[in-house]
Amino acid sequence: MEGEDETTGEDIGEHLVSKKKNNGSLIWRWFGFKISDEQQKDVFCREYTKQVLTKSSSTTNLFNHFKQRHKKEYEECVKLRAAAQTVKPSQPPAPKQTT
């Protein structure tokens, strides 16, 4: 390490790792931890990598952040969640009749 390019405000976006103990929550697709953070306490948003969001990994906080900052991603996540919860085997939705 020669200490080159020490920019202010670390952009660690590409260095984020996924949550180890993922309880299946899809929200973790958009959040991560520093590699050095073995306890995985400081949650980083992959969009806002310069900022620690929360010290606890409460997904409620993450959802709130999403709602406020990333509407699009939030909606996507909600959709994915809903889809994941309704696991119906090859049951196409009933076609709507427009008449």
Ligand SMILES: [Zn+2]
């Ligand atoms: Zn964010």
